Amino acid sequence: MRSSIHIVDVDRLETWTRYRQGLCDSCAANCCTMPVEIRLADLVRLGLVDPFEAEHEEPRLIARRLVKSRQVERYNHKDGLFTMARRANGDCQFLDAQTRRCTVYEQRPNTCRKHPQVGPKPGYCPYGARVKSLTPLQP
DSSP, X not given: OXXXXXXXXTTXXXXXXXXXXXXXXXXXXXXXXXXXEEOHHHHHHTTSSOHHHHHHSOHHHHHHHHHHTTXXXXXXXXXXXXXXXXXXXXXXXXXXXXXXXXXXXXXXXXXXXXXXXXXXXXXXXXXXXXXXXXXXXXX
């Protein structure tokens, strides 16, 4: 008999589920554990960059400041994409640890707004119980 609990490994796309309306209602926010690439306009909407700064400062200098403050992991100047920093456990910095819901939902980046239409497997999402590490952490 098959278990009703779907196990997903975010890094293995074949474990992802075809998206359907209402799926997010009971989700564990696994998509919020993936790297998120965003643009400068998203950083302004999130309040991490002032609109004046965005207009007058070079993106690489903004990126340097945001990397130093650990808001951004890296910046790809060729594509103009910033990769958002995540917590040590891989969660998005804006994900509430208890409720597993976005704390900046109204201001969320376009990448998040368009998921799962865009991403590594369009039309699918990493819905289900997450695979736990097979190697226990040492104290």
